Amino acid sequence: MQPYHNLPIEFADVKNGHAGTHAFLVNDFLRSVTGAKLPPTNVWLAARFNAPGLVAHESAQKGGVLMKIPDFGMPPVGSSFLEPEAALLP
Structure with a gap:
């Protein structure tokens, strides 16, 4: 939310x-x-959201051939994240 x-x-x-x-x-x-x-x-989450659609499109162009969806991994261990509910910058 x-x-x-x-x-x-x-x-x-x-x-x-x-x-x-x-x-x-x-x-x-x-x-x-x-x-x-x-x-x-972040970039890792965005890649996870987008990769399946990109691979599905390529698969469709190739007649529905099964293709592997790449795993781009997770952010580096120890990464700091923003607080989820913070005020917008002015």
Whole structure:
């Protein structure tokens, strides 16, 4: 659940097609860069979300051949993550 109460009032009625997630993704990215911590949606998680679709598309182009979905692993051991419910940056 995203902390909608932390969004600026100007974003209240903005329709972006993804239930307002862009503001949170950008905020997480900025906080991760400035705080040297991984955001909740990090490169490893993004790869896990996207790889099956990319492989499925390639499989479909090849007539439905079975293909292995790559495992991109997890973040390095000891990685620090952002707190999930933090106020948006001004």
